[in-house]
Amino acid sequence: MRGLYIHIPFCVRKCSYCDFYSLPGRQDRIKPYVSAVITEARAYAGLSFHTLYLGGGTPSLLGAEQLKNLIGGLRETFDLGGLVEATVEVNPESATPGFLDAAMDAGINRVSLGVQSLSDCELESVGRVHTAARAIDAMTLSRNLGFTSLSADLIIGLPGQTWNTLSAALETLVRLGINHLSVYCLALEEGTPLAQRPLGNLPSDDTQAELFELARAFLIGQGFIHYEISNFARKDHECLHNLNYWRGGEYLGLGPAAASHLQGRRSRNRPTLDAYVENPTGQVEYVETLGGEEKAAEEAMLRLRLLVEGIDPGVLSGRFSPATIETLVSRLDDMVMRGMLEFDNSRYVLPASRILTSNEIFREVLGTGTCGVPGGRHCEV
Amino acid sequence: MDNIRNFCIIAHIDHGKSTLADRILELTGVLHTTTNAQVLDSMDLERERGITIKAKSVRMPYKSKDGQDYILDLIDTPGHADFNYEVSRSLKACEGAVLLVDASQGVEAQTIANAYLAVDAGLEIIPVINKIDLPNAMIDECRQQLEDTLGLPGKQALLVSAKDGTGVPELLEAIVTLVPPPKGRVDEPLQCLIFDSFYDVYRGVIPHVRVFQGSLRHGDRIMIKSTSEVYEVDEVGYFTPKLTPCEVLSAGEVGYVGATIKNVGAIHVGDTLISPEHPETPEIPGFRRSQPMVFCGIYPINTNDYGRLTAALEKFQLNDSSIVYEKESSAALGHGYRLGFMGMLHMEITMERLKREYGQELVATMPSVVYKVFTTVGEDLYIDNPSRFPDPTRIDHIEEPLIRLRVIVPNEFVGPIMELSDSKRAKLVAMEHPDRRRALLTYEFPLAEMITGYYDKLKSVSRGYASMDYDFLGYRGGDFVKVDILVKENQVDALSFISVRDSAMPRARVLIHRLRKLIPRHLFEIPLQAAIGSKVIAREDIAPLRKDVLAKCYGGDITRKRKLLEKQAEGKKKMKMVGSVEVPQEAFLLLLKMEE
Numbered sequence: 015m016r017g018l019y020i021h022i023p024f025c026v027r028k029c030s031y032c033d034f035y036s037l038p039g040r041q042d043r044i045k046p047y048v049s050a051v052i053t054e055a056r057a058y059a060g061l062s063f064h065t066l067y068l069g070g071g072t073p074s075l076l077g078a079e080q081l082k083n084l085i086g087g088l089r090e091t092f093d094l095g096g097l098v099e100a101t102v103e104v105n106p107e108s109a110t111p112g113f114l115d116a117a118m119d120a121g122i123n124r125v126s127l128g129v130q131s132l133s134d135c136e137l138e139s140v141g142r143v144h145t146a147a148r149a150i151d152a153m154t155l156s157r158n159l160g161f162t163s164l165s166a167d168l169i170i171g172l173p174g175q176t177w178n179t180l181s182a183a184l185e186t187l188v189r190l191g192i193n194h195l196s197v198y199c200l201a202l203e204e205g206t207p208l209a210q211r212p213l214g215n216l217p218s219d220d221t222q223a224e225l226f227e228l229a230r231a232f233l234i235g236q237g238f239i240h241y242e243i244s245n246f247a248r249k250d251h252e253c254l255h256n257l258n259y260w261r262g263g264e265y266l267g268l269g270p271a272a273a274s275h276l277q278g279r280r281s282r283n284r285p286t287l288d289a290y291v292e293n294p295t296g297q298v299e300y301v302e303t304l305g306g307e308e309k310a311a312e313e314a315m316l317r318l319r320l321l322v323e324g325i326d327p328g329v330l331s332g333r334f335s336p337a338t339i340e341t342l343v344s345r346l347d348d349m350v351m352r353g354m355l356e357f358d359n360s361r362y363v364l365p366a367s368r369i370l371t372s373n374e375i376f377r378e379v380l381g382t383g384t385c386g387v388p389g390g391r392h393c394e395v
Numbered sequence: 396m397d398n399i400r401n402f403c404i405i406a407h408i409d410h411g412k413s414t415l416a417d418r419i420l421e422l423t424g425v426l427h428t429t430t431n432a433q434v435l436d437s438m439d440l441e442r443e444r445g446i447t448i449k450a451k452s453v454r455m456p457y458k459s460k461d462g463q464d465y466i467l468d469l470i471d472t473p474g475h476a477d478f479n480y481e482v483s484r485s486l487k488a489c490e491g492a493v494l495l496v497d498a499s500q501g502v503e504a505q506t507i508a509n510a511y512l513a514v515d516a517g518l519e520i521i522p523v524i525n526k527i528d529l530p531n532a533m534i535d536e537c538r539q540q541l542e543d544t545l546g547l548p549g550k551q552a553l554l555v556s557a558k559d560g561t562g563v564p565e566l567l568e569a570i571v572t573l574v575p576p577p578k579g580r581v582d583e584p585l586q587c588l589i590f591d592s593f594y595d596v597y598r599g600v601i602p603h604v605r606v607f608q609g610s611l612r613h614g615d616r617i618m619i620k621s622t623s624e625v626y627e628v629d630e631v632g633y634f635t636p637k638l639t640p641c642e643v644l645s646a647g648e649v650g651y652v653g654a655t656i657k658n659v660g661a662i663h664v665g666d667t668l669i670s671p672e673h674p675e676t677p678e679i680p681g682f683r684r685s686q687p688m689v690f691c692g693i694y695p696i697n698t699n700d701y702g703r704l705t706a707a708l709e710k711f712q713l714n715d716s717s718i719v720y721e722k723e724s725s726a727a728l729g730h731g732y733r734l735g736f737m738g739m740l741h742m743e744i745t746m747e748r749l750k751r752e753y754g755q756e757l758v759a760t761m762p763s764v765v766y767k768v769f770t771t772v773g774e775d776l777y778i779d780n781p782s783r784f785p786d787p788t789r790i791d792h793i794e795e796p797l798i799r800l801r802v803i804v805p806n807e808f809v810g811p812i813m814e815l816s817d818s819k820r821a822k823l824v825a826m827e828h829p830d831r832r833r834a835l836l837t838y839e840f841p842l843a844e845m846i847t848g849y850y851d852k853l854k855s856v857s858r859g860y861a862s863m864d865y866d867f868l869g870y871r872g873g874d875f876v877k878v879d880i881l882v883k884e885n886q887v888d889a890l891s892f893i894s895v896r897d898s899a900m901p902r903a904r905v906l907i908h909r910l911r912k913l914i915p916r917h918l919f920e921i922p923l924q925a926a927i928g929s930k931v932i933a934r935e936d937i938a939p940l941r942k943d944v945l946a947k948c949y950g951g952d953i954t955r956k957r958k959l960l961e962k963q964a965e966g967k968k969k970m971k972m973v974g975s976v977e978v979p980q981e982a983f984l985l986l987l988k989m990e991e
Contacts, residue, residue, distance in 0.1 A: 377963060
């Protein structure tokens with residue numbers, strides 16, 4: 015399994031909470047940008063991929079023609095014959111019939127809509143460009159055009175949000191026929207306008223936790239599976255591209271700020287559009303190759319995000335040598351003894367009660383627990 | 396010996412002592428006019444705070460008006476009440492004292508305290524009014540204050556401006572005329588007081604000495620009276636202020652002795668050096684060794700640094716023998732030391748110096764005074780650590796240390812000062828007026844109230860005009876309780892404190908409230924309680940943490956997320972575990988700042 019991610023770093027306007035790399039008002043650079051992506055792709059020519067994901071920024075700002083050029087170029091460069099999932103992120107305001115048609119023609123089979131909320135007040139308070147009605151239209155349009163795999167993003171913890179507004183949004187989305195939902199808790203990321211001037215009516219962490227639990231219960235009641243910490247899906251509608259991230263799989267990310275994981279090596283491109291367009295293949299700013307034990311620990315940490323699948327010891331020993339995972343497995347066993355993990359159906363999984371407080375568990379899995387000793391026991395003084 | 400004059404300068408803080416010392420050094424040619432003022436304050440910390448902490452001495456040649464050659468030895472003294480111990484031992488090495496009064500400020504609390512010490516030591520006192528160049532100099536008032544409050548001949552006080560040098564030549568003449576030459580015979584067996592010392596990495600301990608009788612030279616054998624240990628002298632000399640070797644140090648002279656004393660613990664300031672041939676030579680009497688009054692625990696932040704802390708303290712004590720310390724261990728903080736200090740300033744300065752000079756990162760626990768605890772079985776115990784208090788059922792009664800506090804303050808602030816002092820359980824015993832515009836308030840004051848921020852408050856309610864000084868008075872009984880702090884049912888020994896019963900609850904509430912803000916939320920609820928015995932007097936709960944999760948790992952940037960987790964784990968290593976609760980180091984400093 016190998017995934018291909020294309021970063022589209024353009025936005026109409028920057029939302030106040032967003033710390034991803036994207037630039038407002040630079041749509042004039044879209045055309046040269048698409049060429050640059052193809053140029054970067056050629057450095058990996060011949061690789062085969064099973065999933066494709068166009069993320070952003072706002073990929074729907076590409077417009078029909080550039081989307082066609084981009085995917086055409088990728089098909090020429092890579093072996094996409096085995097592609098099983100091709101997602102495009104679409105923002106409601108740019109979800110035009112023209113663009114969605116072109117996506118369908120280009121072989122896109124999954125649409126992920128940046129809905130975030132279905133309350134106009136909430137949307138406006140964080141600088142979203144669209145209204146709730148526009149998001150509902152976009153969803154309906156996508157479905158009517160024949161996209162059967164529909165996902166939406168929702169944010170928990172928007173200013174003024176209550177269970178009333180959140181549950182109304184969830185009900186509407188389910189009624190509109192989505193089969194995948196990403197639910198993210200709002201975080202005040204350093205340097206964002208929202209973190210610099212936090213609004214007074216931001217729900218507290220406790221309220222966020224409460225809202226998340228309610229949303230989770232509602233979605234499970236509607237037949238969704240909570241398959242990853244932030245993701246819910248109906249059976250067989252899990253996002254394969256993202257699953258590959260959590261399973262420690264390989265992926266190539268193209269574009270500024272895009273991350274890759276190929277042959278055990280993680281790398282990341284510099285987040286600068288202009289430099290990228292100038293020299294698309296010379297932007298790697300960070301490379302990391304972890305040692306065996308660290309690599310296994312990292313993969314275990316990622317796999318634990320998969321709430322149902324968890325860590326199958328059999329799968330782990332298929333991917334790493336017994337010596338490499340020896341301390342990791344004893345650490346996991348120890349965590350089961352202490353109630354931090356469950357061993358269920360011959361898999362290590364995160365207890366449901368710890369989904370929202372999983373950082374402590376992940377720290378221990380990484381082996382950087384309180385004392386940094388293998389096993390991560392607390393140091394009593 | 397008739398031409399030797401050993402003297403010191405005593406003054407209230409900022410009355411110009413160090414500046415005057417510089418002028419004297421310049422006038423005698425020891426020091427050329429320099430831009431880096433205040434030669435005697437060689438520690439950075441002294442210059443920063445403008446106070447002199449360590450006593451040192453400088454020898455100067457001086458030709459008087461009548462053509463005679465003299466040797467003047469100026470022994471520097473610290474000015475603050477906390478350093479009385481160092482003042483008293485420096486005074487012991489002199490025959491005369493220049494009492495300096497700032498013409499614009501008049502007699503202040505430390506002027507009085509230091510003058511009393513000098514009188515007790517039998518020194519000839521030369522009153523000097525300094526800063527006469529200032530436009531607001533009040534020379535006549537100062538003369539009157541010297542007469543009225545200290546019984547000194549104020550009319551004869553010399554008028555000086557240390558800043559521009561006016562009156563300094565006259566002062567040197569007065570020193571020569573008024574200060575008596577040292578007594579003691581060169582042909583008697585050696586008797587020599589160690590009044591200070593420092594540690595040199597290459598040469599070991601170097602004691603600063605005043606020879607009272609006999610003489611000291613290279614090759615002599617010396618014996619420490621208190622321990623009978625014998626050393627061979629490899630160098631004698633005096634300070635200029637650099638170490639300057641000389642042939643011999645004879646009775647009446649001040650200088651240093653090198654004897655390759657490698658063991659830091661071998662020498663104590665206040666010890667007498669004698670000749671091993673005359674072991675019967677008596678100790679030099681009357682050297683007041685005062686008891687430390689304030690204690691606190693210090694712990695290395697990193698437990699691996701315990702050895703370094705031990706070594707640092709050993710060397711430190713050599714330089715400041717008023718520090719006492721002993722091993723202590725705390726369930727919450729691990730292994731450390733309990734240090735005793737002369738007072739709060741002494742404590743603050745010591746902590747700063749330990750950090751700076753020895754590069755030690757430290758956690759200090761709340762300071763405590765020494766309580767006298769009488770048990771039901773008739774013991775009387777001195778307890779300097781609240782966590783070592785006996786069980787309440789074993790206590791018959793408790794006494795706390797009292798000080799005599801003198802505050803001098805402009806009349807308009809008498810009201811606020813009285814109000815402040817009343818709230819600190821102080822008892823006013825006298826109110827006098829050294830002059831028309833100021834009052835001298837004398838209190839019996841619980842030392843425990845002094846160490847919880849009285850001085851800072853005194854300064855703030857008097858807008859900086861009040862001055863204070865104190866000395867130890869004795870013990871007085873009272874209704875005291877020990878308050879324990881429990882974090883999730885686990886007692887935190889380092890946070891226990893002693894309080895008067897009436898104020899235990901409000902203090903406990905403040906502490907618990909602050910603690911709640913300092914301890915991060917955990918996955919479980921953390922009750923914070925303050926208790927007297929088994930009775931809980933304050934409680935707040937830290938609600939469990941409900942959300943601690945990384946949101947989307949968008950676009951597969953796993954590395955950044957992993958690093959974030961690793962950084963969090965790193966931060967947690969700096970916490971101290973109390974049962975299952977991670978408590979940040981800052982929490983243990985809490986009580987220090989509690990009353991502010």
